[in-house]
Amino acid sequence: MGDLTPEPGTPEPGDQPGDHSVDHSGDQPERPPSRRERARAATIEEIKQTALGLMREHGTTDFRFSDIARLMGMTAPALYRYFADRDELLTALIVDAYDDLGRAVADARDQVPLDDPGGRFTAVAHSYRRWAREEPERFALILGLPVPGYHAPEEGPTTEAARRAMAQLKSLFYEASQAGVLRPPMLSDDGTIAGLLAEHHAGKMESPIDGPPVPPETFQAMLHCWASMHGFTSLDAYGHLDWMPDVLRDAVFESSIRMVAKVAGLPEPRPRDG
Amino acid sequence: MGDLTPEPGTPEPGDQPGDHSVDHSGDQPERPPSRRERARAATIEEIKQTALGLMREHGTTDFRFSDIARLMGMTAPALYRYFADRDELLTALIVDAYDDLGRAVADARDQVPLDDPGGRFTAVAHSYRRWAREEPERFALILGLPVPGYHAPEEGPTTEAARRAMAQLKSLFYEASQAGVLRPPMLSDDGTIAGLLAEHHAGKMESPIDGPPVPPETFQAMLHCWASMHGFTSLDAYGHLDWMPDVLRDAVFESSIRMVAKVAGLPEPRPRDG
DNA sequence: TAGAACTGTTATGCTTCATAACAAACACGA
DNA sequence: TCGTGTTTGTTATGAAGCATAACAGTTCTA
Numbered sequence: 090m091g092d093l094t095p096e097p098g099t100p101e102p103g104d105q106p107g108d109h110s111v112d113h114s115g116d117q118p119e120r121p122p123s124r125r126e127r128a129r130a131a132t133i134e135e136i137k138q139t140a141l142g143l144m145r146e147h148g149t150t151d152f153r154f155s156d157i158a159r160l161m162g163m164t165a166p167a168l169y170r171y172f173a174d175r176d177e178l179l180t181a182l183i184v185d186a187y188d189d190l191g192r193a194v195a196d197a198r199d200q201v202p203l204d205d206p207g208g209r210f211t212a213v214a215h216s217y218r219r220w221a222r223e224e225p226e227r228f229a230l231i232l233g234l235p236v237p238g239y240h241a242p243e244e245g246p247t248t249e250a251a252r253r254a255m256a257q258l259k260s261l262f263y264e265a266s267q268a269g270v271l272r273p274p275m276l277s278d279d280g281t282i283a284g285l286l287a288e289h290h291a292g293k294m295e296s297p298i299d300g301p302p303v304p305p306e307t308f309q310a311m312l313h314c315w316a317s318m319h320g321f322t323s324l325d326a327y328g329h330l331d332w333m334p335d336v337l338r339d340a341v342f343e344s345s346i347r348m349v350a351k352v353a354g355l356p357e358p359r360p361r362d363g
Numbered sequence: 364m365g366d367l368t369p370e371p372g373t374p375e376p377g378d379q380p381g382d383h384s385v386d387h388s389g390d391q392p393e394r395p396p397s398r399r400e401r402a403r404a405a406t407i408e409e410i411k412q413t414a415l416g417l418m419r420e421h422g423t424t425d426f427r428f429s430d431i432a433r434l435m436g437m438t439a440p441a442l443y444r445y446f447a448d449r450d451e452l453l454t455a456l457i458v459d460a461y462d463d464l465g466r467a468v469a470d471a472r473d474q475v476p477l478d479d480p481g482g483r484f485t486a487v488a489h490s491y492r493r494w495a496r497e498e499p500e501r502f503a504l505i506l507g508l509p510v511p512g513y514h515a516p517e518e519g520p521t522t523e524a525a526r527r528a529m530a531q532l533k534s535l536f537y538e539a540s541q542a543g544v545l546r547p548p549m550l551s552d553d554g555t556i557a558g559l560l561a562e563h564h565a566g567k568m569e570s571p572i573d574g575p576p577v578p579p580e581t582f583q584a585m586l587h588c589w590a591s592m593h594g595f596t597s598l599d600a601y602g603h604l605d606w607m608p609d610v611l612r613d614a615v616f617e618s619s620i621r622m623v624a625k626v627a628g629l630p631e632p633r634p635r636d637g
Numbered sequence: 638t639a640g641a642a643c644t645g646t647t648a649t650g651c652t653t654c655a656t657a658a659c660a661a662a663c664a665c666g667a
Numbered sequence: 668t669c670g671t672g673t674t675t676g677t678t679a680t681g682a683a684g685c686a687t688a689a690c691a692g693t694t695c696t697a
Binding site for chain 1: 512525622
């Protein structure tokens with residue numbers, strides 16, 4: 090992740106006083122943040138949290154600047170000191186959501202030992218679904234149709250964030266592949282996929298999935314896993330399976346996931362306590 | 364589909380002249396539609412098509428009344444003669460989308476003989492994906508997060524439309540199940556799913572899926588198929604797989620679908636010309 | 638052909654996004 | 668401590684959208 094920030098705290102010559110640009114870099118500056126800098130960061134965080142609260146309240150990916158301001162006890166124009174416009178706030182929320190989902194998935198995965206890739210995938214799938222069910226609006230924000238009126242910055246931070254998040258799933262398969270514990274997936278390929286992926290790894294195709302390459306059949310298996318768990322998850326998160334009782338949904342998801350893992354060549358998950 | 368309309372052309376006593384209620388029933392009235400009735404139907408259709416055009420143009424599920432009116436050479440308030448508000452128009456679009464998707468899926472399915480359920484499912488999956496790729500906004504409209512600000516009518520026509528659409532997938536499995544050509548699915552179940560589905564068929568659970576009941580394991584298999592094809596499809600339709608060349612996406616989808624069908628107990632699709 | 642019904646218009650009010658102009662609080666060096 | 672420039676808030680203002688009201692022309696029908 091690129092540490093390319095010019096020098097925190099050293100404003101560019103062209104910076105106007107009320108400039109909208111926000112420093113989202115997470116690396117610590119040499120000088121401790123000033124009182125004002127901390128206040129600013131806290132306000133930015135509060136704006137984002139308030140926006141998320143509104144999204145959750147209304148069950149959409151939409152929000153009104155005026156509502157955010159009202160809930161924060163401010164007037165709407167004050168928010169423009171922190172975000173240039175709605176799009177900039179949305180971009181920040183999207184990046185956060187990708188990072189948060191990626192972290193949730195990575196945490197769940199890493200609580201299962203490396204030598205149990207079946208269990209690691211099951212953990213990933215469950216955390217993916219749990220995250221989406223808890224935060225359907227943020228899930229829609231990153232993996233649904235773009236929000237009305239939103240125009241993503243070109244080649245921007247959202248793409249990078251997506252790359253990072255998806256890398257968490259890939260690394261699972263990469264490690265399993267490296268460890269040699271993957272059986273050949275049951276998925277068919279007449280050679281098309283392998284051939285195209287060869288080009289991909291030769292750099293002709295720009296994959297948003299970070300990290301070292303995996304064998305074609307592993308890549309195919311990974312996509313199969315992602316698509317399956319994503320399908321159930323998004324139907325579930327958006328309420329299209331609400332006619333099933335929770336226990337039934339859980340059971341169907343569990344059985345589907347285990348089957349998908351088996352098809353993908355992942356070994357049976359080792360029984361775990363908990 | 365309920366033919367419960369009071370009597371077309373016979374306005375209720377309470378009907379104000381400018382009443383917004385729209386007759387969406389498709390059954391032919393005894394008296395042929397008058398010049399005005401045809402004009403009205405045509406205008407309603409044009410409004411919906413214009414709204415869809417705007418959604419496609421902007422790549423969202425949103426639209427502006429004023430834009431629709433402008434494109435139609437009208438003023439915005441005129442639209443309220445046809446739809447009470449944005450929600451009513453959205454409801455009509457959602458119902459249309461469900462019906463259209465259901466029809467596309469049914470058409471594709473019925474072009475494959477009844478005794479080739481594997482081929483029928485493959486056809487369904489491909490048409491599902493094709494429809495979603497051609498109409499990502501309508502796909503999001505019905506299977507994504509609700510549109511900002513939209514409040515669906517309670518127990519309303521959208522639920523009914525969803526039921527009808529999903530019944531198309533179910534009937535495939537029902538027919539295969541009846542014909543006895545389904546092998547036992549490879550999906551696991553410790554009894555939870557079968558037990559809960561027994562309650563379901565006893566009427567304790569209200570499934571949105573129309574038609575006669577299918578055996579528990581078939582139901583589970585159907586959901587597995589739906590979730591998998593939906594996952595790939597929605598990732599694809601929303602552009603999250605755009606980094607893959609088309610041929611690769613097609614190949615991966617094809618192999619995933621065939622695998623899912625096999626897991627679900629559907630026989631290998633019979634080779635077809637075309 | 639006269640009245641009712643229908644379909645369009647302009648005028649209006651409310652709300653939102655966004656900018657401009659201005660005022661208070663703060664940081665910090667002389 | 669004071670004074671100056673920065674930061675962060677305010678009110679005022681404008682453009683655009685949803686929705687309703689009041690009104691006018693057109694079409695149907697008795």
